[in-house]
Amino acid sequence: MPLTLTDRAFTTSPIPLVTAVEARMLGIPVRTQRYIRIRRGIYAERAAYSTLTPWDRYAARVHAFARTHPDAVLCLESAAVVHGLPRFRQTRWIHVLNSARQASGRYGDVAVHASVDARDTELIGGIAVTSLVDTVVDLVRVLPPAQALAVADAAISQTQGGEACLADLRDRGERQSSSRGRARMRLVWGLADGRAESPGESVSRAVILWSGFEQPDLQRQFHYENATDRVDFFFASIGGIGESDGWQKYALGSPEAAAVKLADEKRREDRLRRHGHPFARWDLTDAWHVKPVVQALDAIHVPRVRPPSPALLATVSDRSRQVPPLPAAAPLTPTLPRVDRGSIRTTRTRTNHLRAARGSRCTGWLADAPDASHCD
Template identity: 45%
Template sequence: MPGIRLLPSAVHPSPVELVRVRDTVSGSRALRDPALFHRVRPGVYAPRTAWERLPPWDRYLARVHAYALVNPDAVFALASAAALLGLPLFGEARHIHLHAPHAARSRRFGDVFVHASVDDREIVERGGCRMTSRSHTAVDLMRVLPAPFGLAVGDAAISPVQGGDVEASELRELARDRADSRGSRVLRLTTAALDARSESVGESVSRGVVIWSGFETPELQVEFRSPGFVDRVDLFWVGADAIAESDGYEKYLAQTPEQTAERVIAEKRREDRLRRQCTAFGRWDMAAAIAVTPVVTELVRLGVRRVAAPRTGLLTPMRSNPRSLPRAARQRNRDETTPRG
């Protein structure tokens, strides 16, 4: 098994204060007051008001940090490593995932899943936490997630704009070397579709829906110039002269209503400039991409060519991702599913 590599940058910190009962000199009774504190896991609590404000992916990151507090020797894998490394999450994962290469078999207890593996993993240490490396974590997730979600994870690992520091060739090489054949078909498809030009999770998921619905693969980040402006677009099809944007509404939000209005107006003006330079223009959000049909309808309207039969089996699992808690699956309709540090 490869040794542990120390990396200088810190893991993504817990998004909420975590308090261990064993660290309190007094007041442990207050920690157990459900009106004041939420029990993240046995012996670890968070202020309830702050906890309830967290989106599902941040709740999961806090759960991972809570586990690390009481199990400092843990080696995190899959979604747990992704949370610490800043790779995309889709809702709130069901389990804390641990890497145990010398275990005789995988096992599950409570909300913890311990994974035995026939393949080695590169282990890195950041901020006192140990986890599988970004490249190994990405490939592991691309094997088990719905294909467009896996593509988003792989793109994030290689996209400089999204904080990626891995080469696509490294992910493809790791995928080829996996001894475990589980998910190998999906892994081949997703690694073949990787593109470091992707700038958001929503954009990557949308591209996966486009490709596996049988439509022509779009160009990414094409620039359109007009007097005084250079506008880059998410998706562009030369043959159809069509532009599509994957909308994430957080980019419009600002500290004041006036600033938010300014951003919305600026985006409307940008759209007007783009509409003057193409034959067809469309946009959709993450919820539409997950539903698939709205995107397919829009692609037909835009005149994008269908070049292959749809691979429906790669797309339908997005609607009820079994690796996420049900309440989280209903809330993952935002462009950026994991905040960037």
Template identity: 40%
Template sequence: MTPKPPTSPIPLLRATELTHSTRSIRRGDVVPVLRGVFAAAGDWQSLSPWERDLARVHAHLLRQPDAVLCLESAALVWGLPTVGKVEAVHVLASDTATARRASGIHVHTSAHSDRVLEEVGGILVTSAADTCIDLARVRHPAAGLAAADATIRRGESTASMLSALNEQRASARGRRRARWTLDRADGAAESALESVSRVTAEWWGFPAPKLQRWIGVSDDDGDRTDMWWPGLRVAGEADGHLTYDGRFGDPVAVLKAREERDRRLRRHGARAVAHWSWGDLADPSSLRDILLSVGLTPNSPPDLQHLSSLGRLLRSGRSGTGSA
């Protein structure tokens, strides 16, 4: 399934389109997006972090329309989730090029024969599957899992296909790291928050939940919960802050609807319902305390190294996605 071609979330301007670029910047009317590309200050300030990342991608394409995007930049074009702060626009070049990073552009050198290149809305990118493999090999496991879950959920690939592709890569670098991530990939996860929540709970030593389970006796009398621990009859709900910021109606009404839904879950067999958000993952001990409070018990030691690095990753910048 090819996604709708992504466009820049805001109008972008070349320096030549500004009558007095230096004066406009000094007055605060425009802000630089990348060298030589600008945006109106009000437009830029209205963007979420992931939208700014996407705007930077389009700013680079204004300057170099034949660039081949990879890693998080390709993920943004595919509409796959990114986790944490995206430090640069990532571009793939051949082995004969020079790997470098300057002015917000990170050029990666790698043999194109290892990756399938596709065109999405006129933009050259590594395939969705290859993008997932690249992220799983070189990024934090939680970031790789979020992208892999979304790719499988959208039908771009399967877990077995991603694993096979990882093993077929000529370079062994990162292969073992990617195996850990791809072994856990599951298209049942419906958001990046669910994906990251799942591995955070695992790193705290909690048992693996069932994903997207229906709790109720019929389609008209029940609800689907993000995570379900059947042994203890605990439901887990990964709630993003967006649900309560007014975009989907009166926050009070939204919260009331959530409380009514929790009552239905308990009526149909849930002993407890736990809720958490991105903030509870940025401070991973918060999720641990939430799960302990509803009666879950770790059955293995915590992986403090991954938990610590996850907290740093999430605090570096809010996670987001164009469509997943």
């Protein structure tokens, strides 16, 4: 079954967090190697943290921030954590909305956003976040287009548990005064499709269309040999089928269940091939690299109906809003920024992505720090 927004949402931290006050009160030895500091005054067990995926580490950072700043309103990727919208790897910044400010700024790993356009907010699990509609619109304006499409599809897909309406998203975006990302937003609204059942399908569809292939039909059903089979992509001109594999559907954590799922999938594919359908497969990693998807579709002779869009395809691998992968030899605990006499001075003994992965020691993230850079 496809993952829903509820499945992806973290209304609490993915791992238990403990504050410094709680640690002193309960005698928890947070200053030993058993624990890792997520941000100033918030700790987690190192073993538990090390098992998290990059996107779940970001969720832990978001919840650590919410523990220390309970009045903050989360927005963008930070609000997406709570709403369960698709996220990719680990976002660099904790994003906070403060409409009372005159300008946006960054303090440590916190990006504070000012805006003249009002946002609806709601309280989920005790955390204030921008509404689902506002969060989607804000993300679509700033994310690389393929990722933005995955967010929009999820928000309007009933299969993924989305409750938004495309018309409402479009209307909210058009009524905002900001022109930032407006062209990108309109591109995404034109491509968004509530039939998409996973972020992998959405990113794959972007690659398919921007590579010049014909428009596929989504979730087409076939009835052969007393079975009903639904496919991700159907290319009508050749009767071809494309499948974007999400490996969680194979229950790989259970060898017995995985064997059954893989056997069922093999029988399904053989059944469709017997009835004359060329078959192509890839996964999300292939879609990020573009070329494997193109090669798979070329192999079954899906026609090109328009020239490719190299500029759009180049954005598929854009990771500018994410923490770069850690070098193999890098330690788990990054060097923290240092605060001295009210100013923020970042130590340079580690790379920027190590600092962003851990969090800021800045206690005055809403203060008018003179060296804070404006948000992009």
